[in-house]
Amino acid sequence: MKNKIIIVLIMITFSFIFIPFVPTLSFTETRTELPITHYLPLKKEKEFQIIFTHTIHKTDVIENYRVLNNKEILLLSMEYSDVAIGMPSYAEEGQTLVYKDGLYTLSYAHEALPSFTMFVGDVEDQLFLQYQKKKYNLKVKLEKGKSYLFEVKKLSLFDIARGVNLNEQ
Secondary structure, eight states: OHHHHHHHHHHHHHHHHHSSEEEEEEEESSSSSOOEEEEEEESOOEEEEEEEOTTOOOOOOEEEEEEEEOOEEEEEEEEEEEOTTTTTTSHHHHHHEEEEEEEEEEEEEEEEEEEEEEEOOOOSSSSEEEEEEEEEHHHHHHTTTTEEEEEEEEOOOHHHHHEEEEOOO
């Protein structure tokens, strides 16, 4: 009887350590054999922003996102001040472009993504993740010159121990 109880306790402990249950915003290195995941625990707040300086215009671009219940990432809108190289100057089907007070806002009807890859350039322009009114400098938190798969995923306690919490760096 003791052996069965011990086996059950070991199985429960094993499950608790290795079954993913902690929802996160995660950045996982790509193009490497031993990827490191940088993560931020996802709380009740479901909206976040990625803010970067356009490398040519040298102006800020703000991308607004919402996490959906199915863990997809919904692109809500982009805000920018220049429509020259690399920035949309018109709305396509399912989009709305508004220009007000020197700022363009491109809104999307329903652009849900399961994930996207982000390259952290080796330039000094800014790149931030803003979540729950706090900004995380991704140029400091992530390694420049590397690509990261950004996704909303659940991590296990084992994954968390191996990864890097953006709050604790």
